[in-house]
Amino acid sequence: xxxxxxxKNLKEFSTSAxxxxxxxxxxxxxxxxxxxxxxxxxxxxxxxxxxxxxxLEVCTAVYPYTSWDASWIHIGFENGSTAVAGAxxxxxxxxxxxxxxxxxxxxxxxxxxxxxxxxxIGFQWISGCMERGHNMMHVVLDNEVYANTGGQRSSSTPIGxxxxxxxxxxxxxxxxxxxxxxxxxxxxxxxxxxxxxxxxKWKDMVKKIQHGFSVDGPVFINAVSPCTTxxxxxxxxxxxxxxxxxxxxxxxxxxIIDGHELNITYRPKNVVPVEEYLAAQGRFKHLFKDQxxxxxxxxxxxxxxxxxxxxxxxxxxx
Amino acid sequence: MANKGWNEFxxxxxxxxxxxxxxxxxxxxxxxRAYSENSSFxxxxxxxxxxxxxxxxxxxxxxxxxxxxxxxxxxxARDKKMIGVDMDHxxxxxxxxxxxxxxxxxLLMFPEQADEETELAQWPAKDxxxx
Ligand SMILES: Cc1ncc(C[n+]2csc(CCOP(=O)(O)OP(=O)(O)O)c2C)c(N)n1
Ligand code: SF4
Ligand code: SF4
Ligand code: SF4
Ligand SMILES: [Mg+2]
Numbered sequence: 448x449x450x451x452x453x454x455k456n457l458k459e460f461s462t463s464a465x466x467x468x469x470x471x472x473x474x475x476x477x478x479x480x481x482x483x484x485x486x487x488x489x490x491x492x493x494x495x496x497x498x499x500x501x502x503l504e505v506c507t508a509v510y511p512y513t514s515w516d517a518s519w520i521h522i523g524f525e526n527g528s529t530a531v532a533g534a535x536x537x538x539x540x541x542x543x544x545x546x547x548x549x550x551x552x553x554x555x556x557x558x559x560x561x562x563x564x565x566x567x568i569g570f571q572w573i574s575g576c577m578e579r580g581h582n583m584m585h586v587v588l589d590n591e592v593y594a595n596t597g598g599q600r601s602s603s604t605p606i607g608x609x610x611x612x613x614x615x616x617x618x619x620x621x622x623x624x625x626x627x628x629x630x631x632x633x634x635x636x637x638x639x640x641x642x643x644x645x646x647x648k649w650k651d652m653v654k655k656i657q658h659g660f661s662v663d664g665p666v667f668i669n670a671v672s673p674c675t676t677x678x679x680x681x682x683x684x685x686x687x688x689x690x691x692x693x694x695x696x697x698x699x700x701x702x703i704i705d706g707h708e709l710n711i712t713y714r715p716k717n718v719v720p721v722e723e724y725l726a727a728q729g730r731f732k733h734l735f736k737d738q739x740x741x742x743x744x745x746x747x748x749x750x751x752x753x754x755x756x757x758x759x760x761x762x763x764x765x
Numbered sequence: 766m767a768n769k770g771w772n773e774f775x776x777x778x779x780x781x782x783x784x785x786x787x788x789x790x791x792x793x794x795x796x797x798r799a800y801s802e803n804s805s806f807x808x809x810x811x812x813x814x815x816x817x818x819x820x821x822x823x824x825x826x827x828x829x830x831x832x833x834x835x836x837x838x839x840x841x842a843r844d845k846k847m848i849g850v851d852m853d854h855x856x857x858x859x860x861x862x863x864x865x866x867x868x869x870x871x872l873l874m875f876p877e878q879a880d881e882e883t884e885l886a887q888w889p890a891k892d893x894x895x896x
Contacts, residue, residue, distance in 0.1 A: 457830070459845070469851065512804065517790070
């Protein structure tokens, strides 16, 4: 095992040499890139990476360019996770046969995918990776929509959000189904580590990613990724949206160890009303019409109930 | 490889980010890397910008908020100091300005054609109203 990179504070972190490059084609202010940087810079070890089809993949591998300074593979929408699992299985086989040329290098196997590729289309592939116990990390860039194809709803899209396939209009307030709870579903596979992270809380992110690298077995990470284009906010406000998402508890930060032990890792000093989070985004604009205001109240009740549930789970230590 | 069109591209070909051998990428700074013509690092998105950030180091406390939250690897930090903006890769999103905590801010957005020296010479003073 190589030693864990020491990152005491942001100044020390800033000495990292990025292995993800600029002049990619992600939108100005895209949070996908901020998340990728924080994940990759959490280690100095070699990287074996994949990206499933989606904004991250499409924008960082436009021939003749790659934005990745590491082994990187893309196959399809659904199978970025299994591509990395295959590489990990091959690596283990070569190690067991004593055929690794540099056995001490300890590479990290990471698969990146959007919510569409994880919650819907790559769901059974990821489940397979988790169940088979591969030593890998799957990171969801959760912007709650199929962003790369123009904003269709996914099973991560939250209630009341307007998307191109569930638009708000005269007869509908948009999405009617609540978001799927992927962190719990993945934890239910009994994997050693499952967690939710956000790019504004970089220290919490690095701690969780490093913990993920230290355990033996599959790791699932859900990262909130505010999308300037589909959530409809100004690109300069990406970090403000990320702050609002964690401080309104719409995206609570927590971890689940060995499939059951839940720890809340961030408790905002001043909890922001959910209404402020919704008001900052064009996709929820219609909820502020009189006829839909009851939905904002319901949003707050849902978020409060989930927070109470997480707290009870944490207390119960089960 | 970069100059080949799709028709000459061999199935299973690999694009290499670097020319030659590189053993310790995470320990090698951008300026010391032999990027190949296939790395997007050698390309530029400067023409995407309508506004650009200008950095005034007088008030900078090297907190590195701009470094961690820049989505485009365009804040250049060396030896724990913020030393400038990489204008080939900056897309002008303005996040660095939003997250800069100093008073006055050490980064501000200006129209792309603004003159850096002129703007630095008339940088806003500390806002006494703000705490
Ligand atoms: C099997 C398959 N179905 C559909 C598509 C079209 N497609 C490409 S990217 C994309 C959306 C990706 O959404 P998500 O995974 O959430 O990533 P994001 O772009 O939002 O980051 C879709 C539907 C495809 N490439 N392959
Ligand atoms: S559409 Fe959203 S996720 Fe896709 S590149 Fe733009 S900001 Fe990023
Ligand atoms: S955020 Fe502002 S003060 Fe902090 S390092 Fe950047 S320019 Fe300097
Ligand atoms: S404007 Fe955006 S891309 Fe440019 S340096 Fe600032 S944060 Fe980075
Ligand atoms: Mg998505």
